[in-house]
Amino acid sequence: MPEYRLRVNDELRTVQVDADTPLLWVLRDELGLTGTKFGCGGGYCRACAVQIDGAPGFSCRLRVADVGARRITTIEGLSPDRSHPLQRAWIAEDVPQCGYCQSGQIVSAAALLDRNPDPSADEIDAWMSPNLCRCGTYNRIRRAIQRAAREGTRDEAGSEDA
Amino acid sequence: MPERGLSRRHFLEVSGGVGVGLVLSFALPGGPAAARKTAPPGTQELNAWIRIGTDDTVEFFVSQLEMGQGVFTSVPMLIAEELEVDWQRVRAQQAPADDRFGRQRTGGSASIRRGFDEFRRVGAAAREMLIAAAGEAWSVPRSECRARQGVVIHEPTGRQLRYGELAARAAALPAPTDPPLKPRSEFRIVGRRVPRLDTPAKTDGSAQYGMDVQMDGLRVALVERPPTLGAKLASFDASAALAVEGVERVVEIPSGVAVVARTTWPAMKGREQLRVKWNPGDGANVSDESIDAQCRAAIGRTRLARDDGDVDQALAGAASTVEAVYEFPYLAHAAMEPMNCTAHVRDGECEIWVPTQTQSGTRAAAVKITGLAPEQVAVHPTYMGGGFGRRSATDFVEDAVHLSKSVGAPVKVVYSREDDMRAGYYRPAGTSEFTGGLAADGTPIAWRHRMATPSIMRQKGWTLSDDIDGVVVEGARNLPYAIPNLRVGWAEVELPISTHWWRSVGSSHNAYVTECFFDELCRAGGVDPVEGRLALLDGHPRHQRVLRVAAERAGWGTSLPEGRTRGVAVHECFGSFVAQVAEVTVGKNGRPRVHRVVCAIDCGDVVNPDTIEAQMEGAIAFGLSAALHGRVHFAAGRVTSANFDRYPLLRIREMPRVETHIVTSGDPLGGVGEPGTPPIAPAVCNALLALTGKPVRRLPITPVG
Ligand code: FES
Ligand code: FES
Numbered sequence A: 001m002p003e004y005r006l007r008v009n010d011e012l013r014t015v016q017v018d019a020d021t022p023l024l025w026v027l028r029d030e031l032g033l034t035g036t037k038f039g040c041g042g043g044y045c046r047a048c049a050v051q052i053d054g055a056p057g058f059s060c061r062l063r064v065a066d067v068g069a070r071r072i073t074t075i076e077g078l079s080p081d082r083s084h085p086l087q088r089a090w091i092a093e094d095v096p097q098c099g100y101c102q103s104g105q106i107v108s109a110a111a112l113l114d115r116n117p118d119p120s121a122d123e124i125d126a127w128m129s130p131n132l133c134r135c136g137t138y139n140r141i142r143r144a145i146q147r148a149a150r151e152g153t154r155d156e157a158g159s160e161d162a
Numbered sequence B: 001m002p003e004r005g006l007s008r009r010h011f012l013e014v015s016g017g018v019g020v021g022l023v024l025s026f027a028l029p030g031g032p033a034a035a036r037k038t039a040p041p042g043t044q045e046l047n048a049w050i051r052i053g054t055d056d057t058v059e060f061f062v063s064q065l066e067m068g069q070g071v072f073t074s075v076p077m078l079i080a081e082e083l084e085v086d087w088q089r090v091r092a093q094q095a096p097a098d099d100r101f102g103r104q105r106t107g108g109s110a111s112i113r114r115g116f117d118e119f120r121r122v123g124a125a126a127r128e129m130l131i132a133a134a135g136e137a138w139s140v141p142r143s144e145c146r147a148r149q150g151v152v153i154h155e156p157t158g159r160q161l162r163y164g165e166l167a168a169r170a171a172a173l174p175a176p177t178d179p180p181l182k183p184r185s186e187f188r189i190v191g192r193r194v195p196r197l198d199t200p201a202k203t204d205g206s207a208q209y210g211m212d213v214q215m216d217g218l219r220v221a222l223v224e225r226p227p228t229l230g231a232k233l234a235s236f237d238a239s240a241a242l243a244v245e246g247v248e249r250v251v252e253i254p255s256g257v258a259v260v261a262r263t264t265w266p267a268m269k270g271r272e273q274l275r276v277k278w279n280p281g282d283g284a285n286v287s288d289e290s291i292d293a294q295c296r297a298a299i300g301r302t303r304l305a306r307d308d309g310d311v312d313q314a315l316a317g318a319a320s321t322v323e324a325v326y327e328f329p330y331l332a333h334a335a336m337e338p339m340n341c342t343a344h345v346r347d348g349e350c351e352i353w354v355p356t357q358t359q360s361g362t363r364a365a366a367v368k369i370t371g372l373a374p375e376q377v378a379v380h381p382t383y384m385g386g387g388f389g390r391r392s393a394t395d396f397v398e399d400a401v402h403l404s405k406s407v408g409a410p411v412k413v414v415y416s417r418e419d420d421m422r423a424g425y426y427r428p429a430g431t432s433e434f435t436g437g438l439a440a441d442g443t444p445i446a447w448r449h450r451m452a453t454p455s456i457m458r459q460k461g462w463t464l465s466d467d468i469d470g471v472v473v474e475g476a477r478n479l480p481y482a483i484p485n486l487r488v489g490w491a492e493v494e495l496p497i498s499t500h501w502w503r504s505v506g507s508s509h510n511a512y513v514t515e516c517f518f519d520e521l522c523r524a525g526g527v528d529p530v531e532g533r534l535a536l537l538d539g540h541p542r543h544q545r546v547l548r549v550a551a552e553r554a555g556w557g558t559s560l561p562e563g564r565t566r567g568v569a570v571h572e573c574f575g576s577f578v579a580q581v582a583e584v585t586v587g588k589n590g591r592p593r594v595h596r597v598v599c600a601i602d603c604g605d606v607v608n609p610d611t612i613e614a615q616m617e618g619a620i621a622f623g624l625s626a627a628l629h630g631r632v633h634f635a636a637g638r639v640t641s642a643n644f645d646r647y648p649l650l651r652i653r654e655m656p657r658v659e660t661h662i663v664t665s666g667d668p669l670g671g672v673g674e675p676g677t678p679p680i681a682p683a684v685c686n687a688l689l690a691l692t693g694k695p696v697r698r699l700p701i702t703p704v705g
Helices: A023-030 A085-092 A102-115 A121-128 A138-156 B031-038 B071-083 B111-138 B163-171 B264-273 B288-301 B311-317 B359-370 B395-407 B417-422 B506-525 B529-535 B541-554 B609-629 B680-692
Strands: A003-008 A011-016 A049-052 A055-058 A071-073 B011-015 B022-027 B048-052 B058-062 B090-094 B145-148 B151-154 B159-162 B219-224 B232-237 B247-253 B256-261 B275-279 B303-308 B320-328 B340-346 B349-354 B377-381 B411-414 B430-438 B444-453 B485-492 B565-573 B576-586 B592-602 B657-662
Touching: A003 A023, A023 B264, A049 A102, A055 A102, A085 A102, A085 A138, A102 A121, A102 A138, A121 A138, A138 B609, B048 B111, B048 B163, B058 B071, B071 B090, B071 B111, B111 B145, B111 B151, B111 B159, B111 B163, B151 B163, B159 B163, B219 B247, B219 B264, B219 B395, B232 B247, B232 B256, B247 B264, B247 B395, B256 B264, B256 B395, B288 B320, B288 B430, B288 B444, B288 B485, B311 B430, B311 B444, B311 B485, B320 B506, B340 B395, B349 B359, B349 B395, B359 B377, B359 B395, B395 B411, B430 B506, B444 B506, B506 B529, B506 B565, B506 B609, B506 B680, B529 B541, B529 B565, B541 B565, B541 B576, B541 B592, B541 B657, B565 B680, B576 B680, B592 B609, B592 B680, B609 B657, B609 B680
Parallel strands: A003 A071, B058 B090, B219 B411, B349 B377, B444 B485, B592 B657
Antiparallel strands: A003 A011, A049 A055, A049 A071, B011 B022, B022 B048, B048 B058, B145 B151, B151 B159, B219 B256, B232 B275, B247 B256, B303 B485, B320 B430, B340 B349, B340 B411, B430 B444, B565 B576, B576 B592
């Protein structure tokens, strides 16, 4: 089986897998990064969201052979200690119910805030619509993103280089 | 009043151990008969397990399973309230399958409803034992001692001992049979917005779901199941599948043909390479059209479920009548985490890791397949990516146990999304036909409701009393409105499609049809929908109260922008009463858009208001998803809506603002997980009726043209 070198959460990782293997299953089964979830395998739910060079991507639809040198960030790479402003906001708003979709929600929302530090409700809806939540935590997701936008920059002042 | 003390019928174990301190467990194993005599229905399911460490840690084992509904926090809140411990020190774990907990399943919105007093008694018993231990240590009467924040204080002298210091001594004492409970006014935890214990792990990817189970030697399997309803395996050729690198075995099990691999992707890829021949079964011709036709045809065969007054005579004498036929489809639970289970069958033992709503059912399924004794089967519940009723079934457990048994290694069986959506266990489809009669002043005086659905109970092999499936007529048979001539009939539709409990069960469709038809009558009679309801709800104060609160908070009767209307619905199920008012517009594409939902719930008492609000939001999203999009499609015996492209779920851009008002009545406690779902579909449809003048008689809602 071919060998691939991947840049995951700022580490270089080497895996030996079939070229067609979706990045999702490489992360989960080969690298033990199970925070990224399998929801549909078809690009419909974004439970499998990871950041690929900072943009939210469907890891279930990306072949390992096509990843190349791009930077992959998973939920585990967002912060070492739940200190990312979105994680803090998610806890403050008690967003999760079952929680299964939430890695994908947070990883997707983080890419939004990187681009747009103060998104409107409509902008949040547009950006987050690929992410399904069967438990219906959407209103809290909106609130948490807005809270992170409000509080994140203040608390992180000086330490955030973006 | 049924006997409620912690007496004979409670199993009690007290044991001290190194570093453990006090372990208490309670259950009601008195056997089904004994339990039925003394306890309200289902009370034998209640249990809790407290562990107080010598280091002051307090750990609760929660037998009720967390699927997003918050029980992993609310059960510990009830125990901690009486135990008098600092909430910050509380840790919780899900309890494994263990007979000492009684029957272990989570569903029916029952955990808190039935456990409010029992869980507090468990905490109170432990508290009393700790107080007694302190009294003994100081040789003072226990009446001079008080427990507070994890310490026992000797009030006259101010001496203190921590629970951790008392635990071992307390463990040697007898448990009190009827410990005193705190008055409500002294609650410090219950009734407050307490942050959920499971939230942090759900924000950093560390929460372990069934899908995440990993262990040495684990194999992953996908199962090719019958492609059409009732098809039977004829033969298969595994050679191409076995040629996929990573695939190790291809095994026939009762549900189909399994491809077993070292990891998930080869198992998926290998399954695609399987060549399987199936013999078509009795469902090979089932289609959307045939389902609808069969339901409609069955309407003529209804059996009486309720018959008040004389409907025929009242209809004949009515000033006017209204007729309508409503239709609703099969629905899938579509939990975000597809079904899965890991099993390891070894010599004389079986271990199972599974996202399940039932430790007991899981164990029973494994016992049946392996022939092991129950105590040889260990069940470890994991976090669950949604349940909604689906995970009270055990199809995935059976697959995993069969596979581990035949492969001789731990096996994780994984359903793809398509497997999950095709597996059956749907909310039944059906038809409801109505004839209503109005008096000259517009008051409804006759209500004839004939419904036809498959029978969930019959499919599960349960006995139907009076030949009526009590769960599918729930919410229709007990219509609360004071209509003097009222008849409800039900006909069974036989279809080879498996059905199951779907969040709010019969109420999910019966609230839709009855509350929509009620609005049709209001419209025909020229009566305001809120006024019309209130007028016929005498003797149902809890319905009236939530209806009034929702209407008032929504500004019912006040003007809205052009093109926006309100609709209302009220429904009781699982002991709780919910009214919702939805504000709706129709977009250029003809699709309804729900902007705002005002929701009032009376669930008797409140453990965690934040959880109630979250459950209302979630239940509204769940019901709205069904109203706008939900239908399991069939063609030529095959489910054709197997992923979220053909079975769309509600997305964030479709999510209305939700305002929840909790009405505390001091009435008996009701459930919270399910009752928020039924009213949303009729509230939205009634808003559309007000907007367009046309009733919405079929779900999912088709674009308004
Ligand atoms: S799992 Fe990738 S989009 Fe659903
Ligand atoms: S929290 Fe359950 S799917 Fe989003």
